Amino acid sequence: xxxxxxxxxxxxxxxxxxxxxxxxxxxxxxxxxxxxxxxxxxxxxxxxxxxxxxxxxxxxxxxxxxxxxxxxxxxxxxxxxxxxxxxxxxxxxxxxxxxxxxxxxxxxxxxxxxxxxxxxxxxxxxxxxxxxxxxxxxxxxxxxxxxxxxxxxxxxxxxxxxxxxxxxxxxxxxxxxxxxxxxxxxxxxxxxxxxxxxxxxxxxxxxxxxxxxxxxxxxxxxxxxxxxxxxxxxxxxxxxxxxxxxxxxxxxxxxxxxxxxxxxxxxxxxxxxxxxxxx
Numbered sequence: 001x002x003x004x005x006x007x008x009x010x011x012x013x014x015x016x017x018x019x020x021x022x023x024x025x026x027x028x029x030x031x032x033x034x035x036x037x038x039x040x041x042x043x044x045x046x047x048x049x050x051x052x053x054x055x056x057x058x059x060x061x062x063x064x065x066x067x068x069x070x071x072x073x074x075x076x077x078x079x080x081x082x083x084x085x086x087x088x089x090x091x092x093x094x095x096x097x098x099x100x101x102x103x104x105x106x107x108x109x110x111x112x113x114x115x116x117x118x119x120x121x122x123x124x125x126x127x128x129x130x131x132x133x134x135x136x137x138x139x140x141x142x143x144x145x146x147x148x149x150x151x152x153x154x155x156x157x158x159x160x161x162x163x164x165x166x167x168x169x170x171x172x173x174x175x176x177x178x179x180x181x182x183x184x185x186x187x188x189x190x191x192x193x194x195x196x197x198x199x200x201x202x203x204x205x206x207x208x209x210x211x212x213x214x215x216x217x218x219x220x221x222x223x224x225x226x227x228x229x230x231x232x233x234x235x236x237x238x239x240x241x242x243x244x245x246x247x248x249x250x251x252x253x254x255x256x257x258x259x260x261x262x263x264x265x266x267x268x269x270x271x272x273x274x275x276x277x278x279x
């Protein structure tokens with residue numbers, strides 16, 4: 001396959017374990033993208049823990065992973081302390097994110113230091129590198145080309161487009177729509193195979209959430225249509241949503257966009273060399 005996508009964490013704000021969320025999943029944001037020989041994790045929420053266990057169980061050598069952070073709110077970084085490969089010598093971790101004025105390493109160390117965590121970020125044996133992504137400037141991360149666009153959120157957030165082998169996935173979470181479709185995201189998502197989009201709120205809920213930095217399935221569909229996207233994936237489910245709630249939102253979304261699915265843990269999308277999309 002030219003590009004593969006696997007969802008390890010699909011929830012927003014905080015983890016939500018329990019029988020009512022077992023089918024969709026309760027882990028926070030983490031998507032694995034494999035582009036050629038390069039493995040990227042889009043965000044490092046609690047889903048990263050399960051990805052780490054999977055990588056260790058199936059490794060044929062040292063684990064190498066690039067973590068591309070949309071931003072550093074807790075639900076997007078809280079999996080890093082529990083990502084088992086960082087405690088294994090030989091692991092190579094590249095952490096990339098948009099320029100905010102605060103070094104990524106300093107931010108990540110704050111969540112892994114006394115008295116809130118027993119192991120200091122600077123003491124883990126994995127090799128760590130940091131890459132600053134510049135808004136609108138393409139960057140090469142291994143076999144993948146990555147483009148960045150600033151999103152609309154109370155703190156600095158960045159959306160990403162990952163390309164390889166003529167295929168592309170756009171990751172736009174924790175972004176709030178405007179009265180018009182965000183032109184920056186239209187440019188980023190133009191003709192993408194897959195758009196993963198923040199759909200935390202229902203349209204009827206949104207009036208009470210303006211300024212909180214999240215969006216709706218209707219806005220996601222409008223963006224997908226404007227950009228000519230092939231497949232829309234609804235993401236960053238509100239922690240209050242049960243499995244049945246997410247399924248109901250998915251059904252509503254299909255009334256406004258043909259090829260749409262709600263993200264669930266374990267969902268895999270394969271973008272083949274023939275141009276096919278298999279999910």
